[in-house]
Amino acid sequence: xxxxxxxxxxxxxxVALGCSAIAYIDSNNTRLYGHIDExxxxxxxxxxxxxxxxxxxxxxxxxxxEKWLSIIVNEEPLNDISASISRLxxxxxxxxxxxxxECEVIRSYAxxxxxxxxxxxxxxx
Amino acid sequence: xxxxxxxxIIVYVLVIFATRIMGKRQLGELSPSELVITILxxxxxxxxxxxxxxxxxxxxxxxxxxxxxxxLASYAVLKSRKLRHLxxxxxxxxxxxGKIDQQVMKELRFTIxxxxxxxxxxxxxxxxxxxxxxxxxxxxxxxxxxxDYLPLTxxxxxxxxxxxxxxxxxxxxxxxxxSGMAGANIDENALRKELKKKHxxxxxxxxxxxxxxxxxxxIPKNENGADSR
Numbered sequence: 001x002x003x004x005x006x007x008x009x010x011x012x013x014x015v016a017l018g019c020s021a022i023a024y025i026d027s028n029n030t031r032l033y034g035h036i037d038e039x040x041x042x043x044x045x046x047x048x049x050x051x052x053x054x055x056x057x058x059x060x061x062x063x064x065x066e067k068w069l070s071i072i073v074n075e076e077p078l079n080d081i082s083a084s085i086s087r088l089x090x091x092x093x094x095x096x097x098x099x100x101x102e103c104e105v106i107r108s109y110a111x112x113x114x115x116x117x118x119x120x121x122x123x124x125x
Numbered sequence: 126x127x128x129x130x131x132x133x134i135i136v137y138v139l140v141i142f143a144t145r146i147m148g149k150r151q152l153g154e155l156s157p158s159e160l161v162i163t164i165l166x167x168x169x170x171x172x173x174x175x176x177x178x179x180x181x182x183x184x185x186x187x188x189x190x191x192x193x194x195x196x197l198a199s200y201a202v203l204k205s206r207k208l209r210h211l212x213x214x215x216x217x218x219x220x221x222x223g224k225i226d227q228q229v230m231k232e233l234r235f236t237i238x239x240x241x242x243x244x245x246x247x248x249x250x251x252x253x254x255x256x257x258x259x260x261x262x263x264x265x266x267x268x269x270x271x272x273d274y275l276p277l278t279x280x281x282x283x284x285x286x287x288x289x290x291x292x293x294x295x296x297x298x299x300x301x302x303x304s305g306m307a308g309a310n311i312d313e314n315a316l317r318k319e320l321k322k323k324h325x326x327x328x329x330x331x332x333x334x335x336x337x338x339x340x341x342x343x344i345p346k347n348e349n350g351a352d353s354r
Contacts, residue, residue: 003146004200007193014186075178 018117021072025114028065032110035061036103039088043099055088073113081109128177136174139185140166143192148199156213156263162195213262220258223271233260244268289337296333299346309335 035058042051062085066078084106091099116123143166147159155163166188173184202209217229219240230240241252243266249255257269279286293309294302295316306316319341320326320333327333334342 003148003196006146007196010189010193011197014190017186071180071182073180074183 018119022114022117025069025072025117028069029110029114031061032058032065033107036107040100040103043092043103051092052089055085055092058088059085069113072117077109077113081106084109129175132174132177132181135181136170136184139188140170143188147192147195158198158212159195162191166191216259216261216267218257219260219266220252220255220268222257223253223255225252229260235260240266249274292334292336292342294332295335295341296327296330298331299328301327305335311335311339 035054039051039054039058042054062081066082070078084102087102088099091102096102169184169187169191173179173181198212202212217233219226219229219233219235225237225240229235230237240258244250244252244255244258247266247268249268249270254270254274255268256271259267261267275281290308293305295305295309295311296302297305301313301316306313316335317327320330320343323341323343325343325345329345330343331346332344336342
């Protein structure tokens with residue numbers, strides 16, 4: 001009987017852990033999108049100081065977020081986001097016209113991570 | 126390198142926990158589904174241990190899920206006969222009164238060599254000696270020999286019973302074993318008194334057995350052979 005209770009508790013914990021992981025990614029992705037929006041608005045306004053500060057802020061935020069996220073998801077998409085974030089500053093400094101696109105790439109990678117954690121029949125099968 | 130080492134420790138602890146929680150059945154007694162789960166667990170454990178790009182949780186969760194489902198299924202099987210037959214199958218009679226049921230052999234995809242080999246492991250070399258043989262759900266064959274070939278027992282020879290409990294280890298490597306003393310109905314003070322009479326202290330003893338008649342068998346440390354003073 002003890003084993004049954006332990007099993008039920010473990011299954012409940014796994015479900016709870018899965019749900020909290022989704023909630024965690026959801027809330028942190030919202031913050032990530034917020035940072036990207038700030039960067040894009042500073043970029044469109046041509047506010048150099050704010051843009052540099054926001055890119056730095058995004059870097060720091062993702063460093064922390066990545067540590068926890070790496071417990072839940074594979075390293076590959078995290079490396080992609082990391083690489084995109086580190087490309088932002090050089091792109092801005094070289095006045096690349098792909099700056100906005102790179103910001104959207106980060107957003108889409110983050111959204112993909114979030115989507116992959118939500119159980120759906122097509123992802124299960 | 127260190128990451129793989131630490132992951133190895135985590136997976137080791139997890140696998141020990143998983144096997145302990147799954148129960149004490151031996152490999153030969155596993156039903157086919159349990160065997161598959163055991164192999165699956167070892168496979169998942171290997172994957173999560175050697176690939177550092179994969180979060181270890183992606184190995185831990187399927188292992189725990191399989192173990193928990195196995196335990197819950199075994200509980201359900203315990204409660205429902207129908208489910209038991211569905212999950213574990215039914216034992217099948219393969220030999221009855223010395224005759225092999227070839228239909229059952231075909232169903233189970235057993236060859237005559239498999240049957241003979243199983244009988245030989247039970248000490249039977251002639252199928253006609255078998256009264257009844259059943260293929261268990263684990264795939265092993267249980268055999269009942271015909272009465273004429275059964276070994277003589279005390280009961281069939283009408284000899285009075287003389288079975289006694291085996292001797293209990295009460296001291297092992299200098300340590301007094303509480304469970305052994307409980308099994309031999311002796312307390313620590315009485316044991317120490319007995320040892321004192323024989324000029325021993327527990328620390329001097331490698332192994333001390335107490336038989337059903339209350340006799341101590343002592344193997345002291347640093348000496349060869351048994352000393353039953």
